[in-house]
Amino acid sequence: xxxxxxxxxxxxxxxxxxxxxxxxxxxxxxxxxxxxxxxxxxxxxxxxxxxxxxxxxxxxxxxxxxxxxxxxxxxxxxxxxxxxxxxxxxxxxxxxxxxxxxxxxxxxxxxxxxxxxxxxxxxxxxxxxxxxxxxxxxxxxxxxxxxxxxxxxxxxxxxxxxxxxxxxxxxxxxxxxxxxxxxxxxxxxxxxxxxxxxxxxxxxxxxxxxxxxxxxxxxxxxxxxxxxxxxxxxxxxxxxxxxxxxxxxxxxxxxxxxxxxxxxxxxxxxxxxxxxxx
Amino acid sequence: xxxxxxxxxxxxxxxxxxxxxxxxxxxxxxxxxxxxxxxxxxxxxxxxxxxxxxxxxxxxxxxxxxxxxxxxxxxxxxxxxxxxxxxxxxxxxxxxxxxxxxxxxxxxxxxxxxxxxxxxxxxxxxxxxxxxxxxxxxxxxxxxxxxxxxxxxxxxxxxxxxxxxxxxxxxxxxxxxxxxxxxxxxxxxxxxxxxxxxxxxxxxxxxxxxxxxxxxxxxxxxxxxxxxxxxxxxxxxxxxxxxxxxxxxxxxxxxxxxxxxxxxxxxxxxxxxxxxxxxxxxxxxxxxxxxxxxxxxxxxxxxxxxxxxxxxxxxxxxxxxxxxxxxxxxxxxxxxxxxxxxxxxxxxxxxxxxxxxxxxxxxxxxxxxxxxxxxxxxxxxxxxxxxxxxxxxxxxxxxxxxxxxxxxxxx
Numbered sequence: 001x002x003x004x005x006x007x008x009x010x011x012x013x014x015x016x017x018x019x020x021x022x023x024x025x026x027x028x029x030x031x032x033x034x035x036x037x038x039x040x041x042x043x044x045x046x047x048x049x050x051x052x053x054x055x056x057x058x059x060x061x062x063x064x065x066x067x068x069x070x071x072x073x074x075x076x077x078x079x080x081x082x083x084x085x086x087x088x089x090x091x092x093x094x095x096x097x098x099x100x101x102x103x104x105x106x107x108x109x110x111x112x113x114x115x116x117x118x119x120x121x122x123x124x125x126x127x128x129x130x131x132x133x134x135x136x137x138x139x140x141x142x143x144x145x146x147x148x149x150x151x152x153x154x155x156x157x158x159x160x161x162x163x164x165x166x167x168x169x170x171x172x173x174x175x176x177x178x179x180x181x182x183x184x185x186x187x188x189x190x191x192x193x194x195x196x197x198x199x200x201x202x203x204x205x206x207x208x209x210x211x212x213x214x215x216x217x218x219x220x221x222x223x224x225x226x227x228x229x230x231x232x233x234x235x236x237x238x239x240x241x242x243x244x245x246x247x248x249x250x251x252x253x254x255x256x257x258x259x260x261x262x263x264x265x266x267x268x269x270x271x272x273x274x275x276x277x278x
Numbered sequence: 279x280x281x282x283x284x285x286x287x288x289x290x291x292x293x294x295x296x297x298x299x300x301x302x303x304x305x306x307x308x309x310x311x312x313x314x315x316x317x318x319x320x321x322x323x324x325x326x327x328x329x330x331x332x333x334x335x336x337x338x339x340x341x342x343x344x345x346x347x348x349x350x351x352x353x354x355x356x357x358x359x360x361x362x363x364x365x366x367x368x369x370x371x372x373x374x375x376x377x378x379x380x381x382x383x384x385x386x387x388x389x390x391x392x393x394x395x396x397x398x399x400x401x402x403x404x405x406x407x408x409x410x411x412x413x414x415x416x417x418x419x420x421x422x423x424x425x426x427x428x429x430x431x432x433x434x435x436x437x438x439x440x441x442x443x444x445x446x447x448x449x450x451x452x453x454x455x456x457x458x459x460x461x462x463x464x465x466x467x468x469x470x471x472x473x474x475x476x477x478x479x480x481x482x483x484x485x486x487x488x489x490x491x492x493x494x495x496x497x498x499x500x501x502x503x504x505x506x507x508x509x510x511x512x513x514x515x516x517x518x519x520x521x522x523x524x525x526x527x528x529x530x531x532x533x534x535x536x537x538x539x540x541x542x543x544x545x546x547x548x549x550x551x552x553x554x555x556x557x558x559x560x561x562x563x564x565x566x567x568x569x570x571x572x573x574x575x576x577x578x579x580x581x582x583x584x585x586x587x588x589x590x591x592x593x594x595x596x597x598x599x600x601x602x603x604x605x606x607x608x609x610x611x612x613x614x615x616x617x618x619x620x621x622x623x624x625x626x627x628x629x630x631x632x633x634x635x636x637x638x639x640x641x642x643x644x645x646x647x648x649x650x651x652x653x654x655x656x657x658x659x660x661x662x663x664x665x666x667x668x669x670x671x672x673x674x675x676x677x678x679x680x681x682x683x684x685x686x687x688x689x
Binding site for chain 2: 232
């Protein structure tokens, strides 16, 4: 391959990557621009492509007149709680399924899979009835529990697959050094499957962050609303305040992006860990 | 990578620290909390005023506190029915008329016999639609008529008096990013799409049934209404694809000349642009019949606060509370007859046009098939979409709708 054709190929690839990036980022950009466009310009032909900085007040308004900060805080509690509880509950079953041979192991795995076949909307009525009986309605703790029930099975299976890849010899060595089984899981196995932990934490966090049906049904107190429900509450029967929806939409995406950026390097580290071996 | 484990644990601890937020919420000590779910609490302009109106009741009581719960229009019925199915749900619910009938059939709401003695009140004419089988399960929280609204600063002529006029005025007003008319024509807005189709069909004298147990989806007047809908759709005068929230905003931004809409919308338009010259006239169809928005207030059969819920209903039926509610609702009406003041009518002449429409308003239900309305609605709208988007002949489309409804719904 000549230098010139190599350069052209590189440029083409770069252009393709840029195109995909632009397509992915454009909705976010448009949301931001719409939030900062005057009412009169919303229907301008051609549409306004740049944000109007004089409209930044819409963001201050979101915090002053709408309980956005509270919604985001509630969402953060639910998403983080779901992440921690899901990982905590999934690690040991995943380890057991990977390392132990016991009666019912296959049924347990199948059972976990089966829970994924039921849509959330179908389970929401019995969940509501149970939560009403045990006093978990209108509680963020209850919402964390409900979300966790949906994330634990998939996380368990992902972690089981990751633990399968950890050589038994490493565990044997730790045992020879006097480590307990729990100690081995926490100190030896988990660090080795950290990229999978990061990936599953992204799954759990985003599930808790974006979840709508359970949050809408199990929480009726306005002070405990999550951001997904708060955002939807603007879609009125007769009108929808476009600026506020877009501004809150922008604010709603930021913590999720921040979380992803925080754990993303671990995911990438896991994906590239074996690439230089040999 | 032990850092990650510590980070995750730290994140978890931080999340679980605000334990106060994790505990179930409780009502104020000594007061029974009565939850009241309604779409209207979420609306810009009207929502906050309605909450303040509810707060007046709370201030007048020692043992009851009504807590407004605003739910999105699109998911209110699903959410509330789910909660009711689970044995709970809000104590008071403002339903739409279709859901009202569904809730009665499913025995999810209480009859009013044991709750409130309603014999002494002078209810509005539409109250008759709330008494299926002669039994009351709710009172009108809001009812609203449909008329033609226009922005006098944008319309290029006087208000149209008939449909041909309407088409030509709409076309003449369409230029430079301004549209002549707007309505809904997508399944994404199914309830609103149905409301708009009902207005055209009723306006041309059509009805979905004969009221005596026979569907009339393919009756000549229904075909005329759908044909008119198609002619307007193809006229180039409507912003195709714009949802109601968007075209209503366009209206008060001076980008839309006319729309047929209900009294609640007129109030919002007036509030958003008080300087706009809002004019209302009867819809320009061969007959005065138009659709009717009817949202009854009901009591959840699962409520543990029956007495307290009844106390709120009795309070809201008092003349002062009704008068204030009607003012908040705009050109809509509440449960009882509340005359408009001279000042109100002088400041908002369009109120009179809405009020005069009441005798001609017809519920957007299929009479005699109220519980089947959602299924019939789906069949009709699918066929109307084929007329609009695939140029299917309206007569053939509605014949298909009639056939499908008879075989799939009315078996």
